[in-house]
Amino acid sequence: MANELELKYGCNPNQKPARIFMQDGSDLPIKVLCGRPGYINFLDAFNGWQLVRELKAATGLPAAASFKHVSPAGAAVGLPLTDTLKKIYFTDNVELSPLACAYARARGADRMSSFGDWISLSDVCDLPTAQLIAKEVSDGIIAPGYTEEALAVLKGKKKGNYNIVEIDPNYEPAAIERKDVFGITFEQGHNNLKIDSEMLSNLVTENKNLPEEAKRDLVIALITLKYTQSNSVCYAVDGQVIGVGAGQQSRIHCTRLAGNKADIWHLRQHPKVLGLQFVPGLGRANRDNAIDVYISDECEDVLGDDVWQNFFTLRPEPLTAAEKKEWLASFTGVSLGSDAFFPFGDNVERARRSGVSYIAQPGGSIRDDQVIETCNRYGIAMAFTGIRLFHH
Structure with missing residues (x-):
């Protein structure tokens, strides 16, 4: 390993020189096994790696994420796929390991946005996962290791130029992180907040029933939001993200954007x-x-x-408007996380239309009572976490 890696250019071709390096002079915690990853590739890789590492720590299951432009298009843990999911994820009659299931779910959440994505895996990439990746258009992958068979398959992508990065799973970042903007250095503590089901204990609605599956999905949504450009809202169900609304100035626009993506995911199963x-x-x-x-x-x-x-x-x-409405109305049990409080009940109204039954948000709005009342009207269970998850 080396303590720096020269890059072709930065965010844009005119931004030269470009590199990644360790300020303390230590070796980088990564090896480039194939290809030549770029500046944005590494931003996606390091955000995605943190996300999947935390998903595995929180759930005990292998995890995968699909990143585009420093926000996740999808993230999931390795639960088995139903026959319907296998069909809409194009994995019919394919051997699927738990890690491959996680990747298929992450990629299948929003296949339009995942086109040309960066993949992050929590576990050593195995052959079934590599074989799925080989069929998709992707920029690269980061994982803690690769089996020989998996590496051979991945090296065959893009005529041998596919970006393959291996990261040291034991690497931990410094407690203080810095970045420069307009020649001015910003400094803050690394966001090492642990997200787990304990932060869902403050149920503020009349409905205080939060099944274990909902807790799992809310934790997945919240961890995903921790690495999503804010403002952001995330819908999750059955161990996977199904809609992310990222980088919007208005929270209701986040909720609508993520809800529209969740609706498309549901409609693909019609x-x-x-x-x-x-x-x-x-x-x-x-x-x-x-x-x-x-x-x-x-x-x-x-x-x-x-x-x-x-x-x-x-x-x-x-597929008529009436058929779409009827189909979407049949779905319930979806979990929703928000990286900051809901300022109005309109977010709950929109979320309900996409099958949301459970919500986790920080709370703290002057209109919390209105938001809680809207949840109570529809029997939605909502937890106040007291934790904001902004990411920029």
């Missing part, structure tokens, strides 16, 4: 979507685009007679 007949040989990215258009309100405008046949062997029957 029988009409599962029954779509694609043109043989259609690539995964084109399938994702076709599904996204089919689900959208603009489907009839976009899929004209001269377009639909490029994607489908048979012109699909439209």
Whole structure:
């Protein structure tokens, strides 16, 4: 290992020189096994590694994350997939290890946003996980190690130029962290806050029933938010993130954005979507685009007679607004985390439309009573954590 690594350029090609290095002169805790990762790649890698490491510590399960532009598009732990999830994640008839399940879930949360992502794994990358990654468009991966078989598969991506980074799992950062903005150095303590189910004990709503599965999903949502550009809101269910709203100035816009992504995740499981007949040989990215258009309100405008046949062997029957509403109304049990307090009850109203039954947020708004009243109206259980999770 070395204490610095020269990069091709910074955030943009005009930002040179660029490097990552250890200020104390010690060796970097990473090895580049293949490729030449860039500045943003490493930002995604180090944020993603922290996220999956904490998910595993909190749940005891292998974890994976899919990052784009320093925010997670998806994150998950390694729970088995249902037959429906296997189909919408394109993993039918594929051997899936627990780590591969975690990656399939993380990638499948928001497949449009995960196109060209950076992957983070909590465990040594095994062959089943590498074989899934080989089929997807991705910029690179960070993990604490790779089996020989997995490494051989990954080195075959991008004509041998796929970015593969190995990180020392025992590395711990310094207690104080710094960064420069406009030539001025900022300094703060590293955010070593431990997130677990104990911070969900302050249930402020009439409904105080918080099942173990909901606690797990709320913890997953909160840990994900810890590494998401603020303002941010995260929806999670069944051990995985299904919608992230990141970097919005308004909290209701976070809730809407994340809720819309969660709705798309739900709608991908509709029988009409599962029954779509694609043109043989259609690539995964084109399938994702076709599904996204089919689900959208603009489907009839976009899929004209001269377009639909490029994607489908048979012109699909439209998924009507009434069918979408009915399908989405059938989902409940979704957990939602917010990195700061809800200032108004409108966030709860929007969250409820995407199946949210459980909420964790810091509390502390002058309108907390209004937010609690809105939860009570719909039987939603809400915990005040007392902890803000801003990340910039």
